[in-house]
Amino acid sequence: MNLAAVSAALTAGPEAGEDRSRRWIASSTAGVVLVVLGLGSAAFGTLVTAASRAAFLGISPALWxxxxxxxxxxxxDLGRRRPQVGG
Incomplete structure (x- = not known):
């Protein structure tokens, strides 16, 4: 399931407000937040690993x-891959 599609549907629908001309604000905000959170989680995990200064199995933190x-x-990327049909 693609959570971006679910949040886009919620922020573009009636739940986002009665004024249809202003629903773009909720949709745009949700899109920006999803991108920032996605990039932030990947960067945070990498940064924490590099900053840990723990060398496991004799391998430096930079490589980890x-x-x-x-x-x-x-x-x-695992969620983006689609199986090929008929191939």
Whole structure:
């Protein structure tokens, strides 16, 4: 399920207010907040890993931060992949 589509439907519908000419404000705000939160969570996870100064298995925190960033990116991309039909 794509949460962006659900929030877009809620912020563009009657729940966003009676004045249809001003519903764009809720939709735009929701879009910006979703982008900022998505980028922020990935950056935060990578930053915390890099700042931890903990070297596990003799590997530096910088490399673990890179791995953490790649894991977050793979997790975010996982929801976008669609199975190919008939192939």
């Amino acid at each position: 931060a890179l791995v953490a960033g790649l894991v977050v990116r793979a997790a975010l």
